[in-house]
Amino acid sequence: GNEESSGDSSSDSGLSGTLNGGGASSQEKAQAAWRAGFQGDNPDATINYDPVGSGTGRENFINGAYSFAGTDSAINNDEGELDAATERCGDDVIQVPAYVSPIAVIYNLDGVDQLNLSAEVIANIFNGSITKWNDPAIADLNPDATLPGDTITPVHRQDDSGTTDNFTQYLAAAGNGAWKADPDGVWPAEYKGEAAEGTSGVVGAVTDGSGTIGYADASAAADLGVAAIQVGEEFNTPSAEGAAQVVANSPTVEGASPNDMAVDVDRTTTESGSYPLLLVSYLLACPTYDSAEEADLVKGYLTYVVSDAGQQAAADEAGSAPLDSSLSEQAASIIDAISSGS
Amino acid sequence: MTDTLTPEKQSPPSTDRPPNSFSDRLFAGLALAAGITIMVALAGVFVFLAIEGAPGLSVDPSFYEPATTFAGYVWPLVWGTTLAALIALVFAVPFAIGLALFVSHYAPRRLATPVAYLIDLLAAIPSVVFGLWGGGVLNRYMVPIQDWLYAHFSWIPFFAGPPSATGRTMLTAGVVLAIMVLPITTAICREVFARTPRLNEEAALALGATRWEMIRTAVFPYSRSGMISAVMLGLGRALGETMAVAMVLSASPIVTLNIISSSNPATIASNIASNYKEATPDKQAVLIATGLVLFAFTFAVNFVARWVAGRSDRRMA
Amino acid sequence: MSTLQQQPARENVAVHTVRLPSWAPWLVAAGSCGVGALVWLLTTSLGLGVLAGVVTFLVALPLWSAAVENRRAAVDRLATSVVWTTFAVAMVPLVWLVWTVLKNGLPVINAQFLTYSMRNVIGDAQGGLYHALMGTLLITGAATVISVPIGVFCAIYLVEYGKGKRLARWITFLVDVMTGIPSIVAGLFALSLFVIIFGPSVRIGFGGAVALSLLMIPTVVRSTEEMLRLVPDDLREASYALGVRRWRTIVKVVLPTSAGGIVTGIMLAISRVIGETAPLLVVAGFTDSVNTNLFSDRMMTLPVFIFTQYSTSTEKGLSYAWGGALVLIAIVMVLNLTARIIGRIFAPKTGR
Amino acid sequence: MAKSIDVSDLDIYYGDFKAVEGVNLTIRARAVTAFIGPSGCGKSTVLRSLNRMHEVIPGARVEGKIMVDGQSLYDPSVDPVAVRRQIGMVFQRPNPFPTMSIFDNVLAGNKLNSKKMSKSDAEAIVERSLRHANLWDEVKDRLNKPGMSLSGGQQQRLCIARAIAVEPQVLLMDEPCSALDPISTSAIEDLIHELKSDYTIVIVTHNMQQAARVSEYTGFFNLRATGEPGRLVEFNETKKMFSNPDREATEAYISGRFG
């Protein structure tokens, strides 16, 4: 197998041991890239990442099961999680953005290769008020397309998901009030449509049906049609640069600790070239760990993750947007302070 | 020659050997211990569910959305669980009995063995694969069937429609569940059919029964309680199946008889699987509480089944 | 006497009745195929064609039989046709599924796929499922080692010792309830159990084995119980009358007589749990690397491998998922075959 | 209405094993024919081939000719179901249907044919059959009890009652009395006497006195050696057979006479 040979790669940076983390499933592919890169540099180290979901990831981080965690929604104190995490770490918990990825609005409609949509129209499609593809609201945005009169079948996630959370945040913020429900990881029950398990389920359902529309991480869009969304006067298709641009220009959450880089994504930006329908996923870590080995591993790994090399590896593997260099430097400096012992 | 009762050779047996030897008691003790282990394990599961789930019965109403109480939250799930399991049984039971009969009484011997083997193979297919297949292959073929049902039978509440464009419906989930339930139910039915005493089958044949009449007079009555337990095992699997349902069914929290539309209630198990991972602790407690409900539900179903099987056994005694 | 009055009627039942020729079912089958093909052509729907063919067959043969033979023969023919049709219809999804798995899975299977793990495998580099293969074998093996003794002993208690006892009735009932434990609940239970012992970060293969045992035990108990009950009391009595102790009677006479069925039941139980995903994901965790120690660190299994590969929603991931499914099915096939051979060796020999 | 049966050159196989070879005999209508012979010589096998019960064993088959009233029994146009209905059978070991009451056991055969039977007809059939089988008095108060609740001897008589209830034309009995006490045996023998005026009866017995008492014709089967097929050594009138048999082997077997 491949494992025996892994010792061959010549590097003596010498980090060793096993580091366990887990959380957001959106990071899974990026984590695979990071782990491969990091383990390549440190053959004696093993990093595990369980894609168990952000909630479980945060919980396991708080109760000490994970040394680090990935989460799609920044940890906050709505349910006391932030305090609990601080208690676990004995200090302000580290929260750095690690994975920024555009979310694509995917559709499957014969004869329509290009589709422009605004946040309001998307909200109205997913809340059930627009039911036909030739609805005037859609037609207005697509004067060149010949839209059939088919029924629209919106497909959403049935599992609790970071993608849904970010998608609904976008609709709520940019949808001109068309989206009434509170943004959440669980699809609001009052809005019907097809539900599907996981990103792959949504992609599968959109592919299988006709006249279907859904949302998924841009890297999973495959051969499906991808809608361009309205930003100001232009229509932008999902792009890593556009997403990175939005994150770079978004403020951090007010009142957060210096270790907390949670960004308040500006979903309503009209800046040219930006793509505000995106997902920001964070890494949680502690500033201090009891064991030196653990501290070194977390520090080494996270440093790699936010480094240019790490961000590029994730971009290649998962189609994510590399962090803007200022963000990346800020994150690196926070991570650099990780130490062991008291 | 051994002794116990030979006074010429031995002192009275009373002092010689205890009435039940140590080995016998040890073995019986082991057997009993195994039985008690099961009770303890089950009690453990129950206690775990109760402790972890109890807080979920009364958390902030926002966790029960769109309902406001736990009962309102769990009711569509109970409904979906029941509906999916019933659809699965409606399809699976006749097929299981037919297949079992085919293997035990109809198929030429050269065919029977490979067929039995193939069916066992079906049991080995992981539920994830059923999910892949049901949600990615089968559903496309269900769309025209559902359209047809809607066109002709929409007056039946089950087919009220409008039919789903992707085929990820209760009906499809039920069919997938039925296929998953089929092997276990078939295997047990086949086993009990094959064990019908040959003498009874011959008695029926000698009275001038056709093969079918022989099966009705000798095989079915003899197998009744075995068949019921086969169905129960199948039902148990259908009720608790997680991944395949989650991957096939398009779920939303509603209660409906309609099994071909895109709004279908989730099952308890699939709902746990779908929502557990991203959930916060409070939400997890709610989900575990629904697990407790599922547990109680299977308890009740078994109770009823036991009563039915008991009645048929009594008639046989 | 009524016998005499009925005699004329009896005379009608001649030994020689008119029977359909032995090729009649084949003729009807051929005709039904024709009808099916016609409907297929007319409606361009293969499904409708098949349906029409089957219905024609199910209706035509009994009707013909009823016309030529008698009602009972017609019913018998209907039953036979229905049973054969059931078989044919049930084979459809099976063959379809197996075909899908083969078609999608075969292309990815090669030596590297079977001997590599996914450690450090990204992009288009080829990895494999060796780690998951080892994990599945170890975890399922451990689950079998836990559940078979408990399950078989429990069945022995129920059949041999517990007859009529209230405790036995309770255990039987609880075993039934146990069949209804959703697999994810079993996983959560095992996790919380091990968290109590080893602390919150525990993710070990053995935990997965415990979760699987919880799912396996009821199946083992039920099938073993069923098999033990089928051993005639004659045999037990013959053994007792030879002055054989009860436990030796059970071990040497009852168990060997039912060994074939018990082994088959155990195989079915293994088949049932070997494909479980949710509990293993929760308690055994997820890793890219090989781990062969059940008692430390997380361990990958095939179903989890399939699920995670599928979840990547990439083409490569999807094809790995199908490859994993094929490997999993192949493992069970081999196990099944072994069990069958063992079962045949142990089966009561009639020698005829 | 009774049937005569002609058997010629009958070979009977279990798969590849030839159990019986070259049997030629004629079973007269309205008479009792007994088959005797040592254990394993194929008496039961021949008997079962007479109502096509042999073929229900997988792999079992028959070569040769059996003619019932001039019609070939193994003709492809013959329905084995109809054959068995008219050529009834009682087995060596009692085999009542375990799920049925005594009442239903007796009626099991009748119910197959006529779905609807008035209650009084049914009761009449049950009573008549059970009386014939000498079981009526013992079970008349518990007709609704399961058939398995009877003792072995009672069960066998129940099976005889069940076979009689469908009023077959030929009755094949495979050691029907081997589980019966003398009183029941005597009752069954009486019954055979009674029935033979209307029915053709073939009985396998290991009890030579029984053969001598009830039968007009006797066939003696024997094995040359274990593993070889059984053969019909002699077929003769019972009187002749027991007083002055043609074959020495018969003489030897019968003179080791036992009761």
Place this chain on the structure above:
Amino acid sequence: MAKSIDVSDLDIYYGDFKAVEGVNLTIRARAVTAFIGPSGCGKSTVLRSLNRMHEVIPGARVEGKIMVDGQSLYDPSVDPVAVRRQIGMVFQRPNPFPTMSIFDNVLAGNKLNSKKMSKSDAEAIVERSLRHANLWDEVKDRLNKPGMSLSGGQQQRLCIARAIAVEPQVLLMDEPCSALDPISTSAIEDLIHELKSDYTIVIVTHNMQQAARVSEYTGFFNLRATGEPGRLVEFNETKKMFSNPDREATEAYISGRFG
């Protein structure tokens, strides 16, 4: 080394049903005692109570006293397993162990108790037992074939061989010949004659001639009516019983003699 058995005031129950009532008799050592009586009168039940096989049926129990060579058989300190090893039993229906070869079936009593024995000892026991049961010649070439491959009669003789192989002191036989042909029956009867000089034998039979031929003492059981418990009507020397019985009921039963 043979045992005598004293039975006094024995009542036997199946759950609440009293199957046998008030039996008093003495079974002499080194003699053959026969039990006769109509079907269902409790012969098998009494027989099974003599080696504590009755109690293996759930709910079955015994009241009264059975003394074997002066020791109470039902004393709580007595190990039923040891009892059964010394008081062997042959059943009405042949029941060879289906998983074992003929050879292993004969040795079952020894092997199941995991007695170690040399191969030659084992072979000697098998040959002696099979010869006693008059089965040796028929099976000596296929000792490794499964026990179930034999015909009914052969199977029963195999079971007798199996019971003899453990050399019990008392042998209980429940209609052991009911599935046997005359030659085998005769062999078994010879065997009984041979064994009775050393062993105590009790045989249930529905064949009065057999009882007359093999036994020194005979017990006649009867039922007053169905549903009532069976009783021992008369226990006497066989000669007396068959020539000049004390009771009228015995006379009546025996004179309806049948064989």
